[in-house]
Amino acid sequence: MAKPTLEDIIKRVQKLPELPAAALKIRSLLDEEDTNAEMLAEIIRMDPSLTSQILRLCNSAAYGFARRISTVKDAVAILGFSTLSSMIYTIIAKFSLDKPVDGYCLKEGDLWLNSLTCAVYAKHIAKKLNYRNPELVYTAALLRDIGMLVLGEFVGPHYHEIERLTIKERVDFVQAEWKVLGFNHCMVGARVAEKWNLPPVLVDSIKYHHKPSTLPNKTDAEEFKIITYVHLADMMSRMIGYGSGNDGLMYSLDAPALIKVGIEPKSAYLETLMSELMGLGPTIRDLADSMSLKEA
Amino acid sequence: MSLQRKTTVELGEIHVSGDKLVVFNIPNLGTGVALTIYDTINRIGGIAHIVMPESSLSNTYSADESPGKYANLAVPALVEKFIEAGGQKRGTIVRMAGGAQLFNFGGGGGNIMNIGARNATAIRAAMSKLGFAIEKADTGGNKSKSIRFIMATGQLHVNIIGGKDYLL
Numbered sequence: 001m002a003k004p005t006l007e008d009i010i011k012r013v014q015k016l017p018e019l020p021a022a023a024l025k026i027r028s029l030l031d032e033e034d035t036n037a038e039m040l041a042e043i044i045r046m047d048p049s050l051t052s053q054i055l056r057l058c059n060s061a062a063y064g065f066a067r068r069i070s071t072v073k074d075a076v077a078i079l080g081f082s083t084l085s086s087m088i089y090t091i092i093a094k095f096s097l098d099k100p101v102d103g104y105c106l107k108e109g110d111l112w113l114n115s116l117t118c119a120v121y122a123k124h125i126a127k128k129l130n131y132r133n134p135e136l137v138y139t140a141a142l143l144r145d146i147g148m149l150v151l152g153e154f155v156g157p158h159y160h161e162i163e164r165l166t167i168k169e170r171v172d173f174v175q176a177e178w179k180v181l182g183f184n185h186c187m188v189g190a191r192v193a194e195k196w197n198l199p200p201v202l203v204d205s206i207k208y209h210h211k212p213s214t215l216p217n218k219t220d221a222e223e224f225k226i227i228t229y230v231h232l233a234d235m236m237s238r239m240i241g242y243g244s245g246n247d248g249l250m251y252s253l254d255a256p257a258l259i260k261v262g263i264e265p266k267s268a269y270l271e272t273l274m275s276e277l278m279g280l281g282p283t284i285r286d287l288a289d290s291m292s293l294k295e296a
Numbered sequence: 297m298s299l300q301r302k303t304t305v306e307l308g309e310i311h312v313s314g315d316k317l318v319v320f321n322i323p324n325l326g327t328g329v330a331l332t333i334y335d336t337i338n339r340i341g342g343i344a345h346i347v348m349p350e351s352s353l354s355n356t357y358s359a360d361e362s363p364g365k366y367a368n369l370a371v372p373a374l375v376e377k378f379i380e381a382g383g384q385k386r387g388t389i390v391r392m393a394g395g396a397q398l399f400n401f402g403g404g405g406g407n408i409m410n411i412g413a414r415n416a417t418a419i420r421a422a423m424s425k426l427g428f429a430i431e432k433a434d435t436g437g438n439k440s441k442s443i444r445f446i447m448a449t450g451q452l453h454v455n456i457i458g459g460k461d462y463l464l
Binding site for chain 1: 306307308324325326327328347348353354365396397398399400401404405406407408409411438439440457458
């Protein structure tokens with residue numbers, strides 16, 4: 001199979017299914033300053049599927065609210081905009097990522113489970129490091145691999161060439177992917193994010209999550225932190241083994257980026273962190289289960 | 297219709313069974329290791345999904361927690377359960393698979409970069425202390441493995457993601 005051209009990639013990005021309209025509308029309202037809780041509740045209520053998914057998530061043990069939430073109005077009031085935003089992205093991610101991606105040997109559910117795991121880990125890391133907006137870090141991690149949906153069509157026939165190059169040139173999978181195909185899933189993912197009008201921080205996170213230290217120098221420190229937390233969570237989710245594909249552990253740790261956000265990669269810190277992340281398995285399963293239930 | 301009962305062994309879980317219909321599986325081991333023990337005479341088997349070599353690496357481990365995550369605790373716990381269930385050393389086969397490695401081309405990472413190999417080493421040491429040798433092992437590489445452990449036969453099927461199943 002011939003290597004993809006930019007035109008092939010753009011065509012394939014255009015062919016991705018449109019995102020659920022109500023979720024998109026809410027996402028854009030959440031970015032607007034004059035949005036209030038009543039406006040959001042009204043739009044959610046108009047979409048029965050979205051209503052049921054939000055209520056299920058609210059009442060999952062992962063969110064741990066003390067009382068049962070049974071109305072959209074209560075959900076919006078109790079969640080707050082930041083958590084509601086990450087919940088909307090969880091619904092969008094499930095819709096987009098819960099499908100097989102043959103080129104990366106990802107069966108149905110693998111990319112979704114791996115993305116959800118990475119998101120839960122990234123949020124834990126952000127909280128542990130007292131980052132002020134862990135929900136944004138969660139969202140950035142959730143969407144990091146959307147480029148696989150597109151590049152998955154082209155990777156398969158070139159997989160062995162990519163794999164050989166990792167060893168020959170001592171580069172990780174994503175660099176070899178770029179050398180062989182002219183694109184990697186991060187670059188392609190950023191295009192998908194632009195098509196979906198995602199905020200710039202999410203576009204950058206998708207583009208640079210394998211190597212945050214290559215972010216342009218002018219990138220602000222907050223964004224650098226978000227993307228580095230996503231990078232670390234990505235590495236951990238691959239190591240612990242949730243739903244990763246044939247690119248597996250052909251992955252390089254960006255040690256300079258970790259050092260820049262105050263994590264010493266050679267210390268025992270990362271092993272302690274890994275043991276903490278393993279304890280999040282029930283939270284991940286609970287979230288995944290609450291998203292996979294059929295609508296009432 | 298298959299009568300097999302498939303049981304997924306989650307991170308840090310230990311299972312022992314004498315039920316011939318049971319098939320244990322772990323879909324994605326990453327740097328973790330599946331340790332299996334099977335008494336070919338009494339047809340009793342056990343499996344542990346081990347993720348780290350030492351419980352001392354955790355600052356959250358408590359005695360109430362399942363010991364299965366850490367090799368130093370998981371190995372004696374698996375053997376104890378196996379013997380309690382009627383498993384015997386004679387005719388027993390011990391195998392392990394998993395323990396993949398991250399690339400470390402830049403050399404910037406610390407001990408975590410070889411945690412897969414350290415898991416395998418810690419398991420071997422702990423098993424040897426209890427008088428068991430690991431008969432077959434497939435650990436290492438840069439790709440995650442999945443396994444199926446069949447209680448009716450004691451067979452351990454391994455799959456490197458993207459490849460074909462093989463018997464270890």
